Amino acid sequence: MSKQDELKRxxxxxxxLTKDKTDAAIARSNMSSRSQIRFSQSAIDILKRWETQTMxxxxxxxxxxxxxxxxxxxxxxxxxxLVADSIAFAKLMPESQFYAGIETEVKKYTEPKKIYDDxxxxxxxxxxxxVNAAIDKxxxxxxxxxxxxxxxxxxxxFLRTSSGFxxxxxxxxxxxxxxxxxxxxxxxxxxxxxxxxxxxxxxAMIEAGREAGELSKRANGAIQGAPGTxxxxxxxxxxxNVIGYLPGAANPFLVLIGMSPLGxxxxxxxxxDFVTASDNPHMPEGMASRGFDVEGTPTQNIDIIDNGxxxxxxxxxxxxxxxxxxxxxxxxxxxxxxxxxxxxPDSSNIVFNEGDYTLEELLESDKPTIYVTSNWYTxxxxxxxxxxxxxxxxxxxxIENGEMKPIKNIRxxxxxxxxFKNISAMGKDRKQIYWWEVYVPTFIPSIKVSDVRxxxxxx
Numbered sequence: 274m275s276k277q278d279e280l281k282r283x284x285x286x287x288x289x290l291t292k293d294k295t296d297a298a299i300a301r302s303n304m305s306s307r308s309q310i311r312f313s314q315s316a317i318d319i320l321k322r323w324e325t326q327t328m329x330x331x332x333x334x335x336x337x338x339x340x341x342x343x344x345x346x347x348x349x350x351x352x353x354x355l356v357a358d359s360i361a362f363a364k365l366m367p368e369s370q371f372y373a374g375i376e377t378e379v380k381k382y383t384e385p386k387k388i389y390d391d392x393x394x395x396x397x398x399x400x401x402x403x404v405n406a407a408i409d410k411x412x413x414x415x416x417x418x419x420x421x422x423x424x425x426x427x428x429x430x431f432l433r434t435s436s437g438f439x440x441x442x443x444x445x446x447x448x449x450x451x452x453x454x455x456x457x458x459x460x461x462x463x464x465x466x467x468x469x470x471x472x473x474x475x476x477a478m479i480e481a482g483r484e485a486g487e488l489s490k491r492a493n494g495a496i497q498g499a500p501g502t503x504x505x506x507x508x509x510x511x512x513x514n515v516i517g518y519l520p521g522a523a524n525p526f527l528v529l530i531g532m533s534p535l536g537x538x539x540x541x542x543x544x545x546d547f548v549t550a551s552d553n554p555h556m557p558e559g560m561a562s563r564g565f566d567v568e569g570t571p572t573q574n575i576d577i578i579d580n581g582x583x584x585x586x587x588x589x590x591x592x593x594x595x596x597x598x599x600x601x602x603x604x605x606x607x608x609x610x611x612x613x614x615x616x617x618p619d620s621s622n623i624v625f626n627e628g629d630y631t632l633e634e635l636l637e638s639d640k641p642t643i644y645v646t647s648n649w650y651t652x653x654x655x656x657x658x659x660x661x662x663x664x665x666x667x668x669x670x671x672i673e674n675g676e677m678k679p680i681k682n683i684r685x686x687x688x689x690x691x692x693f694k695n696i697s698a699m700g701k702d703r704k705q706i707y708w709w710e711v712y713v714p715t716f717i718p719s720i721k722v723s724d725v726r727x728x729x730x731x732x
Contacts, residue, residue, distance in 0.1 A: 276304055276429060277441060280326075283352050284433035287330055290356040291435065295363075297333040297375050298435040299567060299616075301606075302326075302346070307426035308397050310404050315412060315419045317401055328352060329606055330359045331567075331616055333375075337368040341606060341614045371526065371615060373591040375568045376600065379438045382571035385555045385562035390445040392472040393427045400425065403475050407451055407464075407482030414486030416453035416462070421485075423449045423478075425471045438569030446560050447471035448707050449478050452667070453485035455493050459681050462488025463647040463667045465510060467707040467714070469558045488646055488668035491679060498671060498680035498727065504642040504697070505685070505725040506635050511648045513706035513715035515663065515685070516722075517623050518651075519543070519693050520550040520577040521713050523585065525592040526607075526617045527656075534659040534690050535583060544581040544693045547628070551576050552587055552603070554621035560707050560714040561621040565602065572602040572621065587618045623715040628699025635700055635721045642672040643727060648685070649710060659689035664730055682730040695723045 274282075280302040287300035304326045311319040328351075329343045340363025344355055390396070404423050411419045425447035433439045448467035454460065464481030468474060507515060519535070527533035535543075554563050554572035565571055568590055576584050588596065589604030605619035636644060647667035654660040663685050671680045700719035707714045 277431070280304060280429060280431040281439070283328060283346060283349070284431045284439070286349055286352050287328060287356055288433045288435055290353060291332060291360070294360055295332045295334050295435070296336065299331040299375065299432070301329045301430055301432045301567065303329070303428065303430050305426060305428045307424065308400065310400055310423045312404060312408060312422070313420040315408055317404060320401070322397060328355055330355055331606065332359050332363050333372065334360060334363045337372050338363050338366045339369045339372050339616065340366060341616070343614070371529070371591060371617065373594040375434065375436065375590050375616070376438070376570045377436045379436065379569065380571050382440065382564040383555070384564045385557065385559065387557040388444045388469045388559070388562050390470045390472050393445045396425060396471050400471070403478050406475065407449065407478045410479045410482035411451060411453040411464075411486030414483050415490030416486040417456055418454045419451065419482070419485070420454070421449065421451040423447065432565070432567065432569060434569050436569065440565050440569060442563060442565075444562070445469055445471065447474060449481055450708055451481045451485040453489035455489055459495055460489060460492045461667045462486065462490075462492060463510065464488075465706065465708055467560060467705055469560060491670075492668035493679065495669070495679035495681040498643070498669070498683035500683075500728045501641070502724050503727055504638050504640050505722045506642060506644045506719060507722070508646050508719050509702065509704045509706050509717050511645045511665075512717045512720040513711045514648060514651055515689075516693060516696070516720050517625070517711065517713070517715040517717055519689060520552065520623050521620050523552070523577045523583070523587055524618050524620070525586050525588065525596060532656040534657055536657070538583045541583055542581050543583045543690065544578060545696055546580045547699065548578060548581050548696055549576070549626045550578040551624050552621055553624040554602070556622045556624055556716065558705070559622035559716070560705065563621060566604040567606055567616070568604040570600055570602040570604060575601050575603070587620065589616065589618045591616065592618055620713045623713055623717070625703065625715075625717040626699070627701055627703045627718050630698050630700050632700055632702060632719055635698055635719055636672055636677075638672065643680070643683070644670040644672060644677070645685070651710065659691070661689055662686040684728045684730045685725060686728045687726045692722050692725060695725075697721050697723045
């Protein structure tokens with residue numbers, strides 16, 4: 274029996290066992306194969322590979338009591354146990370305030386393009402060579418030491434719902450994070466790349482090594498940055514985390530729990546008219562591209578911000594009914610910490626338009642400017658009003674009168690809504706960003722923002 278047939282058999286069994294015992298049910302069986310190559314001191318030190326087979330089960334009982342369970346499965350008895358436990362757990366729960374139904378129609382869906390690499394099963398043999406090529410390039414550009422990790426793998430999922438939908442999805446992905454260092458840790462640079470076709474990613478991986486090595490060399494001798502108000506240029510890595518947050522917050526669940534600044538902004542101008550951002554689950558090579566959501570609803574492109582105007586929220590069936598609108602095919606099992614998951618709207622790929630400027634043109638300014646290439650520890654003081662801070666890491670530069678000097682130990686401390694409105698220019702260098710500070714795949718270029726508040730990192 275093929276793996277695809279096995280996953281289908283388990284999902285079919287789970288739904289059949291919930292019949293007459295639940296009001297609705299969703300079963301998704303998953304098989305994933307993941308590999309990791311970690312490197313430090315300019316050499317590979319860890320190679321790991323692991324496979325998992327799990328089932329996720331969502332059930333509705335007694336009207337609006339919901340329950341979710343996930344566990345490893347290897348036989349039909351595991352499935353029977355999962356179903357019994359999930360139903361028993363759901364019966365103990367209070368009625369959910371965030372459940373108002375699931376998709377009841379079975380509709381045709383379109384598979385996204387370029388999300389599966391047919392050569393993935395052989396990739397683990399050539400991946401170390403690609404990593405070494407990235408390391409070598411960073412050293413050639415002047416790095417003294419190089420560290421980081423490459424993750425890659427494949428995932429096969431079979432979805433079955435009590436409404437009669439069934440669908441198969443398969444995807445592959447990779448993400449490489451390269452950090453290069455000089456003799457002092459403060460003098461460092463980062464390069465990242467990600468996507469869905471690792472066998473064609475050698476040039477992108479070498480470029481990530483080149484960028485990390487070059488930035489680390491340019492960061493040599495960084496001095497304490499001065500607090501103040503500056504024009505800020507963010508490369509795609511930083512822009513994805515800071516500017517990319519806003520369209521990702523177009524989620525009615527986040528509004529309902531007080532964690533989005535967009536609650537009352539529909540129809541309002543939230544940015545300049547040259548900025549457009551969508552939630553695009555059909556983006557070629559998008560790491561979150563998918564043809565259908567976890568309820569079996571076909572996915573669609575959603576214009577969240579169109580010419581600077583906030584147009585749409587993402588919805589699943591439940592939130593669409595709460596807001597008296599239509600689902601956008603954005604339903605997913607969303608993690609809320611400590612193993613808890615709920616059926617909620619979720620982002621796919623956030624996609625910004627490209628701009629008109631080269632990086633060099635973005636860095637030109639009559640005002641003091643700071644250029645940030647990496648950031649960590651983004652923290653929110655108030656999600657609803659948009660106050661936040663984040664710490665630039667790796668190579669950061671102060672630019673004045675055409676002279677670029679490396680600086681360190683600063684913090685971006687500002688308001689997300691204000692910064693989005695103050696976007697003054699966008700680059701031509703759009704790329705997909707995904708790493709631990711950007712957990713929603715985001716296609717975004719370098720972005721320039723006027724009059725950003727910078728404080729000392731110790732404040």
